[in-house]
Amino acid sequence: MKIQIAVLLSGRGSNFKAILNAIQTKYIMNAEISLVVSNNIDAPGLVYADVKNIETLYMDKSLYNDRESFDRVIIERLQKKRIDLVCLAGYMMLISPCFVNAFKNRIMNIHPSLLPSFPGLNAQKQALECGVKVAGCTVHFVDDHMDHGPIIAQSVVIIEDNDTEDSLSKRILEEEHRIYPEAVKLFVEKRLLVEGRKVKILGR
């Protein structure tokens, strides 16, 4: 049985494409993306999934009174599809504790900073404004707090004096496309062991 992956996204979907490409080129073996969920009907990532004949689910937030009832519909669909791993890839909604509990240590997120620095929106801009010399990206398991859970992988990007938000974001994104598939591969190969806040990588 292949490991079943769901991707949740809100926009462009370049990280989704990077993971899909890693599966198609067999960098990640024995896995498939069987569902893409979005809260944005116009998300290019959702459109791309459709083109690739991957099942999609659009969730209209305005139809739900609260985050939990919204998430319960997603959880039900994920469980029905027997999803093993949920990848948040530019999913700009907070997920509720019931979602985290239903998929404990099975939800990953990518964030464009070296967490725990600069969680939240515009992480690259936050890094530039703070004057730090290195930025980067982080893949982590999701817990009840935003951009917070146990860290699986990070990559460092040196900040240059003339960097703009755009130029820095571009270099960080290249690293995102490298480390997110790497983290998914480790999960699929059952090589990630979570111990408290630490993630051990087995067989290294």
Ligand code: GAR
């Ligand atoms: C990526 O840079 C990702 O790290 C970021 O959104 C972008 C989505 O791009 N996620 C967060 O900021 C999460 N807090 P993509 O749609 O092209 O993958």
